[in-house]
């Protein structure tokens with residue numbers, strides 16, 4: 001059977017824990033065919049982002065043409081957008097209806113600290129997004145706020161949804177406690193997807209993996225709530241599988257293929 005085609009538009013992580021590499025692993029693990037448009041190249045490992053090179057907008061444009069002219073893309077995940085011009089190249093295709101099931105993970109800062117993306121670039125795409133997947137810090141930044149308290153998350157999600165996305169998932173990886181809960185806001189209201197916290201330092205690329213899994217499941221025909229529930233379970237399993245790995249000396253990658261879970 002021919003697999004459905006999914007697209008990631010994101011940055012390359014040379015350490016392969018996050019970005020394009022995490023997305024392609026997730027797409028493959030979930031039985032979809034992944035294509036990719038690279039918006040930036042990062043020199044990165046499990047310890048740090050050492051350097052960032054934004055791919056020129058004309059080349060982002062060229063990659064989008066190459067993929068969209070040849071493949072029937074069923075869903076797209078957008079991660080790191082290094083420049084506003086790259087965001088505009090993506091927005092142009094979205095406006096033309098070429099990017100159905102658009103999932104946007106607003107990557108702003110790497111968990112190891114370096115700034116990777118811009119609020120202004122994310123803002124350009126918001127009107128075309130079907131599912132927005134910020135963590136709490138990203139949701140706050142998109143709203144121009146310093147931070148969000150636990151009881152401000154639903155209101156923030158609703159406010160972000162008003163800027164365009166039909167659905168907003170505020171992920172809770174940075175919250176305290178034995179459970180990690182993600183809040184999904186749609187016009188049907190709020191739903192919480194909670195799971196056990198996996199105690200590990202190997203959590204590089206959880207947000208990328210989550211949003212890529214949502215896109216893959218939408219491509220396979222899931223409704224948004226089903227896709228989010230699946231993605232949540234997939235990330236928990238992938239974290240559990242890689243819990244004790246020593247791949248690199250810092251925050252290591254997830255077990256995307258379930259080899260060790």
Ligand SMILES: Nc1ncnc2c1ncn2[C@@H]1O[C@H](COP(=O)(O)OP(=O)(O)O)[C@@H](O)[C@H]1O
Pocket residue numbers: 134135136171172173174180181182195196197198199200203205206207208210231232235236239
């Ligand atoms: N330690 C953990 N245990 C279980 N699930 C986690 C853990 N950390 C993050 N997750 C899950 O990973 C996904 C991505 O969340 P998060 O880490 O907040 O994203 P980001 O990488 O953008 O900060 C969410 O589904 C969240 O619930």
Ligand SMILES: Cc1ncc(COP(=O)(O)O)c(N)n1
Pocket residue numbers: 010011012013018019020042044079080107109110111112116203204205206207208
């Ligand atoms: C190219 C790229 N894209 C996204 C992330 C965010 O991932 P994380 O939050 O795990 O640092 C990253 N570090 N690098």
